[in-house]
Amino acid sequence: MSETHPPAPTAEPNSPDLETEAAILHLAANAPKGRSIAPEDVARALVDGPDWQARLPRVRRAALRLAHEGRLVIYRKGKPIDPDELRGVYRLGLPSGSDTAGTHDTEGTAD
Template structure:
């Protein structure tokens, strides 16, 4: 099974490839590491979520539900997407140049 470093790298690469305003599904991260068969990627879904929560708390990605960042990355339910954090999330109200 993939380790946290591999999950982190794959996740950051995928959201960076999509760019601002675009998202990827956590299963895409799992499939990239575990292959197309559910027996390979299915067990990676919980580790992917753990890494997503950590990276969100670090401000490196955003976990989104219904297109909006989750209020508490430790406590959310349902289907979610991963994306780049918006400027407002990373710059405490600062404005882009």
């Protein structure tokens, strides 16, 4: 029997979460072909200075929401994972058929 999950909540218009989602999608779309992005890349794009690490939980939440919607792939050790299994080090990329599909690097970050 297949386990079903409730839909992930969507971000409110003009919310910081919507800004975070947009940054994730923009960076993933503009990553070199076959490359994924690190969550800290997103956090640094959103926050100048040393406070970017405080943004990592928001990046994680937005990445999970986008992955549940099928708009993002979360990678662990270079392989796509189920968003519900996310823990530790991870990277982000667009789904197959996009400009960033292909081999994904395996370095990442934990938050």
